[in-house]
Amino acid sequence: MAPDPAMPAQIVCTGLGKTFGGGTEAVQALDLTLAAGQTTALVGPSGCGKSTLLRMIAGLEEPSFGTVTIGGAPPSETLRHAGLSVAFQDPSLLPWRSVRGNIELALRLARRPVDVAAVEALIALVGLDGFGDTKPAELSGGMRQRAAIARALATKPGLLLLDEPFGAVDELTRQQLAQDLPRIWEAQRTTTVLVTHSVSEAVLLSDRVIVLSPRPAQIVADIDIPLPRPRSPDMVRSDAGAGHIDAVFAALSESRAGSPPPMAAQ
Amino acid sequence: MTVTTAPARPAILQKPVSFAPWISTAILLALWELAGRQLSGTFVLASPSEVLRYLAEEWRMMARALAVTLGNAALGFVFGNLAAIALATLASVWPRTERVVAGLALLVFCLPLVATGPILRVLFGPGDGPQIVLAALAVYYTTLIPLLVGLRAAPATWFDLVRSYGRGRVSALVHVRAMAALPYLFTGLQIAAPAAFLGAMVGEFTGAERGMGVLTVRAIRALDVEMTWALATVATGVAILAYAVIGALARRVLKAPPPVILAAPAPAGARSSALQTGAIVTVLALLAWWGAIRVFDLNPFFAKGPGDVFAALILADDAAETRATLAGALGETLVFLLPGYIAGLLAGAGLAMLLVLMPILAGTAMPLAIALRSVPIVTTAPLVVLLLGRGATGTIVLVAVMVFFPTFVACLHGLRQAPGQIMDVLDSYAAGPVTRLIRVRIPAMLPAFFAAARMAVPASVLAVTVVEWLATGAGVGSLMALSASLSDYDMLWSAVVLVSALSALGYAAVGAVERRILTLYAPEQVA
Numbered sequence: 181m182a183p184d185p186a187m188p189a190q191i192v193c194t195g196l197g198k199t200f201g202g203g204t205e206a207v208q209a210l211d212l213t214l215a216a217g218q219t220t221a222l223v224g225p226s227g228c229g230k231s232t233l234l235r236m237i238a239g240l241e242e243p244s245f246g247t248v249t250i251g252g253a254p255p256s257e258t259l260r261h262a263g264l265s266v267a268f269q270d271p272s273l274l275p276w277r278s279v280r281g282n283i284e285l286a287l288r289l290a291r292r293p294v295d296v297a298a299v300e301a302l303i304a305l306v307g308l309d310g311f312g313d314t315k316p317a318e319l320s321g322g323m324r325q326r327a328a329i330a331r332a333l334a335t336k337p338g339l340l341l342l343d344e345p346f347g348a349v350d351e352l353t354r355q356q357l358a359q360d361l362p363r364i365w366e367a368q369r370t371t372t373v374l375v376t377h378s379v380s381e382a383v384l385l386s387d388r389v390i391v392l393s394p395r396p397a398q399i400v401a402d403i404d405i406p407l408p409r410p411r412s413p414d415m416v417r418s419d420a421g422a423g424h425i426d427a428v429f430a431a432l433s434e435s436r437a438g439s440p441p442p443m444a445a446q
Numbered sequence: 447m448t449v450t451t452a453p454a455r456p457a458i459l460q461k462p463v464s465f466a467p468w469i470s471t472a473i474l475l476a477l478w479e480l481a482g483r484q485l486s487g488t489f490v491l492a493s494p495s496e497v498l499r500y501l502a503e504e505w506r507m508m509a510r511a512l513a514v515t516l517g518n519a520a521l522g523f524v525f526g527n528l529a530a531i532a533l534a535t536l537a538s539v540w541p542r543t544e545r546v547v548a549g550l551a552l553l554v555f556c557l558p559l560v561a562t563g564p565i566l567r568v569l570f571g572p573g574d575g576p577q578i579v580l581a582a583l584a585v586y587y588t589t590l591i592p593l594l595v596g597l598r599a600a601p602a603t604w605f606d607l608v609r610s611y612g613r614g615r616v617s618a619l620v621h622v623r624a625m626a627a628l629p630y631l632f633t634g635l636q637i638a639a640p641a642a643f644l645g646a647m648v649g650e651f652t653g654a655e656r657g658m659g660v661l662t663v664r665a666i667r668a669l670d671v672e673m674t675w676a677l678a679t680v681a682t683g684v685a686i687l688a689y690a691v692i693g694a695l696a697r698r699v700l701k702a703p704p705p706v707i708l709a710a711p712a713p714a715g716a717r718s719s720a721l722q723t724g725a726i727v728t729v730l731a732l733l734a735w736w737g738a739i740r741v742f743d744l745n746p747f748f749a750k751g752p753g754d755v756f757a758a759l760i761l762a763d764d765a766a767e768t769r770a771t772l773a774g775a776l777g778e779t780l781v782f783l784l785p786g787y788i789a790g791l792l793a794g795a796g797l798a799m800l801l802v803l804m805p806i807l808a809g810t811a812m813p814l815a816i817a818l819r820s821v822p823i824v825t826t827a828p829l830v831v832l833l834l835g836r837g838a839t840g841t842i843v844l845v846a847v848m849v850f851f852p853t854f855v856a857c858l859h860g861l862r863q864a865p866g867q868i869m870d871v872l873d874s875y876a877a878g879p880v881t882r883l884i885r886v887r888i889p890a891m892l893p894a895f896f897a898a899a900r901m902a903v904p905a906s907v908l909a910v911t912v913v914e915w916l917a918t919g920a921g922v923g924s925l926m927a928l929s930a931s932l933s934d935y936d937m938l939w940s941a942v943v944l945v946s947a948l949s950a951l952g953y954a955a956v957g958a959v960e961r962r963i964l965t966l967y968a969p970e971q972v973a
Binding site for chain 1: 601603604606607608609610611612613617621622625
């Protein structure tokens with residue numbers, strides 16, 4: 181019996197490491213368990229290997245050491261059932277397909293039936309009402325990111341991987357997306373891993389923030405964010421939220437102080 | 447001379463907005479007419495009015511010949527492009543084969559068409575087979591190269607996206623690569639359309655009953671100046687028209703002009719793996735050659751295998767004599783080939799640089815040059831021979847012209863790729879146009895220049911062998927013509943093998959120089 185790809189799954193990384201061809205160590209001996217249905221943010225300095233970690237969880241990158249399991253099985257098994265979605269730093273929409281076409285392509289690639297009404301509801305959910313037939317080139321950067329998030333949600337994956345999905349948009353759009361996302365989140369709860377540079381974004385969106393060291397990535401701090409949901413940016417700015425933000429910042433600076441400067445780490 | 451028949455809408459980089467091409471066409475036509483009247487009676491030049499009168503009188507014959515050649519060219523176009531699409535698809539689904547596929551394709555592209563013609567003629571017997579095969583051979587490479595580039599022309603995350611839904615290379619091909627490659631396919635088809643016509647004509651040069659090429663050979667033999675010029679005018683017109691039609695189709699389908707692809711990207715990878723690929727390609731080519739003769743059970747009198755050629759060149763009693771004949775002919779050919787090749791490269795790069803210093807001219811020249819690049823120069827070979835005689839000058843000029851156009855277009859394109867930010871930095875130091883040219887534009891041009899220089903090797907070999915075959919009676923082209931008519935198939939096959947191998951080696955040698963220089967000036971192109 182195949183596992184239900186829509187079921188939120190627990191992720192276990194054991195002794196996970198990645199060394200690239202040139203001898204660069206991106207991730208070193210990492211042990212991490214992510215509970216089913218939780219949202220976890222991975223934060224750390226640029227180039228610290230968080231994207232590599234995400235790609236190993238997604239099964240897009242083979243680990244050099246150790247293992248990843250999703251719901252007890254290797255990622256390749258989850259891929260086979262199209263049980264996960266990735267939203268990349270670049271929206272990666274196919275330029276010759278409309279917003280709707282891009283979302284439908286995800287469903288077809290995942291061998292899921294295309295439910296027209298569900299696709300429309302999804303387009304509405306990310307605030308792209310009326311833009312279903314628009315090609316990506318005619319959308320703003322923020323709208324493209326929303327379309328990419330809608331596509332990632334379309335297959336109702338048990339595991340959602342977001343690799344700096346707001347990396348390429350300007351600050352205002354970023355804040356808007358961060359405001360909208362919690363609302364979208366409540367609608368579809370899955371196990372979610374979010375890679376981000378923004379500490380406030382991490383605190384706003386996650387149940388748990390993992391702070392990583394500069395390359396090779398190791399866990400420096402593991403901070404729970406027990407703020408109630410639904411959340412809002414105001415809540416993050418409140419005393420309770422600010423406390424969490426301070427904790428993450430402290431861990432980040434500590435991680436940097438205790439290791440070689442970022443230039444040398446590149 | 448081919449300029450005269452260029453229509454005013456060759457632009458693929460920009461929509462036509464000016465009347466400049468019309469005006470320059472009119473001026474050139476007038477000059478041509480004037481020159482024709484001055485030189486009447488010298489058996490050199492027919493004026494446009496004489497060409498028109500000839501066409502009006504002989505249009506039935508011309509139309510019949512054109513229909514035959516067009517039909518063969520169209521079939522060759524279809525088969526050649528299908529082969530290119532199949533090969534490129536194979537290379538993209540099974541990436542390990544890409545280098546070998548590209549290497550084999552290059553080797554076949556280096557086959558001297560003029561010698562392949564007679565061999566195909568004896569294989570097929572009378573009929574249209576050789577013309578169609580030659581047309582296909584003339585087009586598949588020009589389609590394959592942009593297609594190989596196009597099938598990779600998608601960001602890595604698009605492929606990650608396909609993989610993240612658990613799908614593999616076939617889905618990536620269908621959903622991502624095929625669409626991403628479409629503009630590149632059109633670029634290839636656009637160059638292939640005139641090339642197919644050229645291939646069909648070369649096939650007819652080497653022995654056919656009907657068609658434009660047959661008429662051309664007849665016109666040259668009879669020293670019929672009007673007929674020669676009329677045929678070249680029609681061939682040039684058809685080539686430009688074919689190019690324009692595909693361009694228009696591309697703009698309709700893509701809603702954007704097709705990208706300018708000049709040649710395969712520089713052969714990447716370590717030297718050892720290049721040698722390894724070369725060895726694999728050689729072995730596979732020899733096996734295919736040997737296997738084809740076995741499988742089709744070809745008559746050993748004219749179908750010579752690798753062993754026969756080896757025997758003729760090394761083992762036979764007269765091997766030393768054969769080698770001396772071939773070496774002599776190759777030497778004669780090189781005397782024409784090298785000056786023409788170098789002159790074409792220098793003229794192309796030089797004119798491109800000159801035009802960059804005069805931007806107003808460049809806007810008009812670029813679209814015109816891109817269209818003229820498509821003209822099968824070889825179809826004008828008879829004219830060059832008429833104009834400049836059967837001696838060295840005519841041949842060298844023809845080779846130079848063949849090399850000039852692609853080099854010019856590539857260099858102009860490359861010069862315009864100069865990074866804007868660096869140009870701004872130089873501006874901020876008030877650097878003059880010459881400084882900018884030397885410091886920024888020329889380094890930016892080098893990759894395009896070398897890409898053109900590589901592709902020009904087989905093209906110049908084709909040009910020189912065609913002229914030798916048709917007119918000059920010297921060099922390896924003539925030797926191949928002579929061997930074919932004397933049924934000396936050992937010599938013919940040996941010549942084919944040597945010419946292909948030398949073309950491929952020349953291509954590789956330019957590639958080696960390219961790697962050395964790009965490592966200094968444009969390391970990102972080599973990595």
